[in-house]
Amino acid sequence: MTRGRHARGMMMKRQANSEAWLDAPGIWRGLLMMMPVAAFTVAFGLAFGVAAVHHGLADWEAMLLSTLVFSAPSQFAALDMWHSSMPLLALATVTVAIHTRHMLMSAALYPWLHTLGRGRQFAMVLLMSDSNWAMALGQYHRGERNLGILLGSGIALWGAWILGTLVGVTFGGGISQPERYGLDVIMLCFFLMMLFGGRPRLVMAMPWLAATLAALAAYHWLPPYLHIMMGGLAGGLVAVVMPRNRAGESAS
Amino acid sequence: MNSPSLWHALLAIGLLAAIAYGSRVLGLLVMSRVPLGPKVQRFVDAMSTSVLIAIVAPLIVYGDGGARLAALATTLVAILWRSPLLAIGLGMVAAAAWRW
Numbered sequence: 001m002t003r004g005r006h007a008r009g010m011m012m013k014r015q016a017n018s019e020a021w022l023d024a025p026g027i028w029r030g031l032l033m034m035m036p037v038a039a040f041t042v043a044f045g046l047a048f049g050v051a052a053v054h055h056g057l058a059d060w061e062a063m064l065l066s067t068l069v070f071s072a073p074s075q076f077a078a079l080d081m082w083h084s085s086m087p088l089l090a091l092a093t094v095t096v097a098i099h100t101r102h103m104l105m106s107a108a109l110y111p112w113l114h115t116l117g118r119g120r121q122f123a124m125v126l127l128m129s130d131s132n133w134a135m136a137l138g139q140y141h142r143g144e145r146n147l148g149i150l151l152g153s154g155i156a157l158w159g160a161w162i163l164g165t166l167v168g169v170t171f172g173g174g175i176s177q178p179e180r181y182g183l184d185v186i187m188l189c190f191f192l193m194m195l196f197g198g199r200p201r202l203v204m205a206m207p208w209l210a211a212t213l214a215a216l217a218a219y220h221w222l223p224p225y226l227h228i229m230m231g232g233l234a235g236g237l238v239a240v241v242m243p244r245n246r247a248g249e250s251a252s
Numbered sequence: 253m254n255s256p257s258l259w260h261a262l263l264a265i266g267l268l269a270a271i272a273y274g275s276r277v278l279g280l281l282v283m284s285r286v287p288l289g290p291k292v293q294r295f296v297d298a299m300s301t302s303v304l305i306a307i308v309a310p311l312i313v314y315g316d317g318g319a320r321l322a323a324l325a326t327t328l329v330a331i332l333w334r335s336p337l338l339a340i341g342l343g344m345v346a347a348a349a350w351r352w
Contacts (some may be wrong), residue, residue, distance in 0.1 A: 106279030189343030235302020
């Protein structure tokens with residue numbers, strides 16, 4: 001979790017494709033790369049803090065949620081059930097459904113992490129959230145192997161999320177409709193940036209089409225929140241069954 | 253407003269935290285059982301961006317005009333200038349302006 005894997009990273013240069021390491025400059029670099037998004041995360045955390053106050057949560061409850069759970073969608077979903085007869089089973093079911101995507105996301109990081117020991121692998125995904133996962137994986141596809149990118153960007157978002165929540169619960173009364181200020185589209189915009197800001201690859205056209213259709217179908221007919229997993233699985237499956245020559249083995 | 257008792261709230265927060273972290277660990281555990289061949293690589297590669305597609309598709313299709321305008325503005329800026337700050341900022345401004 002600390003630093004100093006650099007030397008080993010150098011020694012293993014021959015297999016640059018599979019070796020991962022972690023050092024302080026990498027963490028710092030990840031932190032800086034995530035700063036623009038972290039600024040928006042503060043605003044988003046603020047929206048959560050405000051909503052929490054409006055739902056009658058104590059300040060410490062909101063802060064503890066943001067610190068330990070660190071996931072906007074499940075925290076917002078939990079607010080609706082936060083009353084004296086809070087149903088824990090329903091809460092757990094909804095949260096599991098929301099978090100199925102994180103299973104796929106950490107699975108996608110596995111090729112990067114697989115040379116580490118199990119304890120280190122588990123530590124690396126501690127602060128994995130949607131946006132820093134997307135950014136770090138994009139860097140990985142461009143040849144980055146320093147896990148500080150993942151960890152540092154996670155630290156930036158985590159800190160921003162906690163800070164935003166703190167500001168929100170402290171000055172909560174002032175803002176009543178976060179959507180009027182465009183706060184609810186931050187995640188949407190960020191993901192679109194991740195998808196189209198790099199080099200969208202043509203081989204992804206079919207998987208993305210399948211993902212869109214599967215997600216919309218699941219959104220329509222399946223219980224809430226499962227559409228993300230369905231879309232992800234559909235996209236992956238289409239990429240596997242596509243003819244080999246069209247599937248661009250020269251990835252990035 | 254009726255609030256849950258202290259233990260009830262702590263239990264709920266613990267439950268959420270365990271599920272949130274458990275799902276991240278579970279993905280790694282599943283993958284450690286699967287041999288990393290080219291097919292699995294291709295699956296994981298396409299799956300990772302497809303997850304993002306699956307998140308944004310319903311937001312755009314079932315979102316209001318503000319969300320759609322934000323999506324359009326962000327995508328155009330992302331493709332043309334590749335600046336995250338500008339793309340996300342303009343997206344937010346577009347949504348706020350539409351709803352004014």
